[in-house]
Amino acid sequence: MPDITADGKTRVAWVPSIANINAPTTTELNAGMLLHSTLTADGLVGLRPETADVDTSSLDSTFSTTVNGRTSFSGTMLRLKKQSGTDTIFDTLVRDAVGFLVVRRSVAASTAWASAQKVEVYPALCGEVARVDPEPNTVERYEIPLKITSSPSLRAAVA
Structure with a gap:
């Protein structure tokens, strides 16, 4: 199978409301604000989950064993280009604004x-x-x- 190039194939939106994060609707997504054209090329930062280790070794173990612990995200942020005139994104993404960051990859933005x-x-x-x-x-x-406020859906499908 051929490789997928990433250039031009990431669509990003800030969506105010989604009823089911595992199956957002096109209506919900279309109500969102598209960000990808205003994000810098390196502007989607920290969307890599980190899974902590839980030590399951016992006192008599001769090998250290672990299982999956909590998953978290750190350093998550958006880096954007400031726009002249009315900058809707800058005016919307203010401290304490709540919503959903939606990312689609591998399809033309x-x-x-x-x-x-x-x-x-x-x-x-x-x-x-x-x-x-x-x-x-x-x-x-x-x-x-961005503070990820609850468990994200990393493999959702548009309804």
Whole structure:
């Protein structure tokens, strides 16, 4: 099978309400705000789950054994390009804003949401905006830390 290139194939949205994170509807997703065109190329940060180890060894063990413990995310954030004029994303993703970050991979970002597409759904709370220090030859940027507030659905399908 051929490899899938990632360029241009990640659609990201901030969705205000989803009834079932395992099966978000196209109506719910279309009510969201698309972010992918405003995210920097490295702007989807920290969406890698970390699974803690639980030590199951006993006093008489001669080999250390473990099982899966809690899963968590750390350093999760969005890095975005500041827009001139009205910047709806900047004005919406304020501290304590609650919603769902939805990520679809491996399909052209310009392709509309459709039934059966695989998506990741992260229930999230926004932290305080952090402006990225200015540097030469770049656009103005800012970061929004995200707190994952409950277990996400990493293998959801659009209903």
